[in-house]
Amino acid sequence: MYAQGGIASVVTKNDSFQSHISDTLIAGAGLCNEEAVKVLVHEGPDDIKKLIDFGVPFDRDANGDYIVSMEGAHSFKRIMHCNGDATGFNVTKTLVGNVKMHSNITCFENMVLVDILLGDDSAVNGVVLQDNDNNFLAIQSQNVILATGGIGGLYRKSTNSSVATGDGIAAAWRAGAELENMEFVQFHPTALIHPDKNNRYFLISEALRGEGAILRNRKWEPFMKNVHPMADLAPRDIVSRAIVQEMEKYDLPNVYLDITFKSREVLSKRFPMIYNECMKRGIDIASDWIPVIPVQHYFMGGIKTDLNGKTNISGLYSCGESACTGVHGANRLASNSLLECLVFGRRCAQDVNGASKKRSNDMSLAIDVKKESKALDFETIRSNIRYTMTKKGGIVRSMKGLKEALTEIEAYYEQLQRAELRNVYELEKLNIATVSLQILTAAQKRKESVGAHYIKTESET
Numbered sequence: 001m002y003a004q005g006g007i008a009s010v011v012t013k014n015d016s017f018q019s020h021i022s023d024t025l026i027a028g029a030g031l032c033n034e035e036a037v038k039v040l041v042h043e044g045p046d047d048i049k050k051l052i053d054f055g056v057p058f059d060r061d062a063n064g065d066y067i068v069s070m071e072g073a074h075s076f077k078r079i080m081h082c083n084g085d086a087t088g089f090n091v092t093k094t095l096v097g098n099v100k101m102h103s104n105i106t107c108f109e110n111m112v113l114v115d116i117l118l119g120d121d122s123a124v125n126g127v128v129l130q131d132n133d134n135n136f137l138a139i140q141s142q143n144v145i146l147a148t149g150g151i152g153g154l155y156r157k158s159t160n161s162s163v164a165t166g167d168g169i170a171a172a173w174r175a176g177a178e179l180e181n182m183e184f185v186q187f188h189p190t191a192l193i194h195p196d197k198n199n200r201y202f203l204i205s206e207a208l209r210g211e212g213a214i215l216r217n218r219k220w221e222p223f224m225k226n227v228h229p230m231a232d233l234a235p236r237d238i239v240s241r242a243i244v245q246e247m248e249k250y251d252l253p254n255v256y257l258d259i260t261f262k263s264r265e266v267l268s269k270r271f272p273m274i275y276n277e278c279m280k281r282g283i284d285i286a287s288d289w290i291p292v293i294p295v296q297h298y299f300m301g302g303i304k305t306d307l308n309g310k311t312n313i314s315g316l317y318s319c320g321e322s323a324c325t326g327v328h329g330a331n332r333l334a335s336n337s338l339l340e341c342l343v344f345g346r347r348c349a350q351d352v353n354g355a356s357k358k359r360s361n362d363m364s365l366a367i368d369v370k371k372e373s374k375a376l377d378f379e380t381i382r383s384n385i386r387y388t389m390t391k392k393g394g395i396v397r398s399m400k401g402l403k404e405a406l407t408e409i410e411a412y413y414e415q416l417q418r419a420e421l422r423n424v425y426e427l428e429k430l431n432i433a434t435v436s437l438q439i440l441t442a443a444q445k446r447k448e449s450v451g452a453h454y455i456k457t458e459s460e461t
C-alpha cells in the first residue's frame with residue numbers, strides 16, 4: 001500500500017533481460033538464486049501486462065506511452081509507477097476491487113493468523129485465526145499461502161506499518177518450515193527524520209535520487225561521490241552506511257537530501273505524495289533540503305521457497321516479503337520486490353491449482369498451549385527487543401554485539417514461550433522474539449560482511 005517508487009521490469013526496447021538480471025545479481029552481492037532471478041526478470045513483463053488488464057493506472061506520457069523511471073543500481077530506466085509516487089496504493093486498490101468482484105472468494109477481514117495447523121502426515125491442514133474480540137476460528141485447508149509481509153516491527157525505526165512483525169515467518173518456523181537468508185535486513189537510506197503518529201517513518205523514495213537528488217552533509221558536501229562510483233545511486237546498504245558514518249563524524253541526527261534544483265511544478269507533479277507530506281511537516285522540497293536518516297525498510301530473508309512458492313512442508317506456500325525465493329540475495333535491487341510479489345504470487349496460485357486435494361482429518365497446533373499464567377510486561381519486552389535489534393542487529397553489527405543481543409533476546413523468548421498468550425497483541429511479542437533470534441543467529445554464522453550484512457572488523461570495534 002505504501003510503495004512509492006514503482007515496479008521494475010524490462011518494458012522498453014533499449015533495455016534487456018540480461019541487464020535487469022545482471023543489476024539484480026550485482027545488488028544481491030553474489031548470493032542470489034540465479035534461477036529465481038531469471039524467472040523474475042523473464043516473466044515480469046507479462047505480469048505487468050496482467051496488472052494493466054486488471055486496470056492498474058500506470059503513468060503515461062502525452063503520447064500514451066508508459067513512463068519508466070530510473071532508480072538506484074539499475075542500468076536503465078525500467079520502473080513503472082502510478083500517479084507519480086503512489087504505486088502501492090493504486091495497485092492494491094485495483095487488486096482488492098477485483099477480488100471483491102469474485103463471488104467465489106471469501107474474505108475474512110481483521111482476522112489475524114495465530115498458527116498453522118498440521119495434519120497427521122505433517123502436511124498443512126489449515127490455520128487458526130483470531131478476530132478483534134479474541135475469538136478463535138480454525139479453517140481447514142490442504143493448502144495455505146503465507147503472505148504476511150515484512151519485519152519492520154522488530155526495529156525501532158522502520159518505513160513498514162507497525163503490523164509487520166514477521167507473524168507468518170514465526171508461524172512457519174514453529175510448524176517446521178525452513179528459513180533462509182535471515183541475516184539480510186535492508187535499511188533504506190532516506191526516510192524523513194520524524195515518524196508519523198503511528199510511529200511509521202515516511203519514505204523519501206530512491207526515485208528522487210534517480211531524478212538527480214543529492215545527499216549532503218552539514219558542510220553541504222555531496223559526500224556520496226567519494227564513497228562509490230555510482231555516488232548517490234549506489235546500492236542501499238552502501239548509502240545507508242555512508243550516512244551513518246557522516247552522522248557519527250559530525251555528531252548529527254541526520255543528513256540532507258537536496259532536490260531544490262528541480263522546479264516546484266516538476267516536483268509536485270512527479271512526486272505528489274512526497275511533496276505534500278513534506279509540505280504538511282513544514283518542509284518545502286522545492287526550496288528546503290530534506291532531513292533524512294536510514295531506517296529499516298525491507299527483509300531479504302524469510303520462509304525458504306522453491307520457484308513455485310512451496311516450502312519444505314507439504315501444502316505450505318509463501319510469497320511476497322515473508323518468503324525467501326532467493327531473488328534478492330544479500331540485498332534487494334530497488335523496486336524488484338513488487339515484481340517478486342507479482343511473479344511468485346502468480347506461481348504459487350498456479351501450483352496450488354494443480355495440487356492434489358488430499359486432506360487429513362487430524363489437526364495439531366505447532367504452538368504450545370499449555371502455559372503459565374504469569375503476567376508479563378509485554379510492552380517493555382517489545383521495546384527492549386526493538387532497541388537491541390536496532391543497536392546490535394542493525395546497519396552495522398559486531399560479533400560481540402550479536403552475542404550480547406542473542407543472550408538478551410533468548411531470555412525474553414524463554415519467558416514468552418512459557419507465558420499464557422491471550423491475544424494477538426501478546427502473541428505478536430513471541431513472534432518478534434522468534435524472528436529476532438533467527439536474524440541474530442544467522443548473522444552470527446556469517447562472519448564476513450556481504451550486502452546488507454555488515455560486520456565491523458576487530459580494528460573498527
Ligand SMILES: Cc1cc2nc3c(=O)[nH]c(=O)nc-3n(C[C@H](O)[C@H](O)[C@H](O)COP(=O)(O)OP(=O)(O)OC[C@H]3O[C@@H](n4cnc5c(N)ncnc54)[C@H](O)[C@@H]3O)c2cc1C
Pocket residue numbers: 001002003004005006007008087088111112113114147148149150159160161163164165167168203297298319320321322334335336337338339341
Ligand atoms: C514505504 C515503502 C515503500 C516501498 N516502495 C516500494 C517500491 O517502490 N517498489 C517495490 O518493489 N517495493 C517497495 N516496497 C516494498 C514492498 O512494498 C513490499 O515488499 C511488498 O509490499 C510486500 O508485499 P506483501 O504482500 O508481501 O506484504 P504487505 O504488502 O506488507 O502485506 C502483508 C499483509 O499481511 C497482513 N498481515 C501481517 N501479519 C498478519 C497476521 N498475523 N495475520 C493476518 N494478516 C497479517 C498485513 O496486515 C498486510 O495486509 C516499499 C515498502 C515500503 C514499506
